[in-house]
Amino acid sequence: MLGKGKAMQPIIYVADEDGSESEATLPWSKTAMIELTGAEQRVGRLVSVVSGSVLDTSGQLKPAACRIVVDGKTVVSGKGLCKYKVK
Numbered sequence: 001m002l003g004k005g006k007a008m009q010p011i012i013y014v015a016d017e018d019g020s021e022s023e024a025t026l027p028w029s030k031t032a033m034i035e036l037t038g039a040e041q042r043v044g045r046l047v048s049v050v051s052g053s054v055l056d057t058s059g060q061l062k063p064a065a066c067r068i069v070v071d072g073k074t075v076v077s078g079k080g081l082c083k084y085k086v087k
Contacts, residue, residue, distance in 0.1 A: 001026050003009040009052030026054065026064070033087060044085035051080055 003026040010022040015032035036045055051064035063080030076084045 002067065003054045005054065007052050007064065008054055008061060010019060011052055012050040013048065013049045036086065041087065044087040046085050047083065048083035051082070 005025060005026055007021070007024040007028065010020045011024050011028060012020045013030055015030060016034050019030075019040040020031075021028065027050075030049075032047070034045065034047070047068060049066045050066065051066040053061040054064045056062045065077070065079050067074050067077035068076065068082050068084045070084070070086060076082050
């Protein structure tokens with residue numbers, strides 16, 4: 001999750017395991033090593049981050065920026081939700 005300061009809502013992720021981070025300081029990251037099963041190699045495995053919200057300069061909540069990086073390459077970026085199917 002990108003940005004500065006504190007996340008105003010929990011960050012929820014699905015990768016090698018499912019989890020959440022409720023007291024995150026930004027920027028925040030999670031590194032996961034995923035070994036795909038035979039079926040996952042054929043159809044893929046969804047990884048995702050729900051980035052929650054951050055305060056903008058006017059004090060309003062806005063969706064936080066997020067990105068997913070696979071093998072050093074950014075494969076998706078967005079705001080609020082990032083998801084990608086690893087194959």
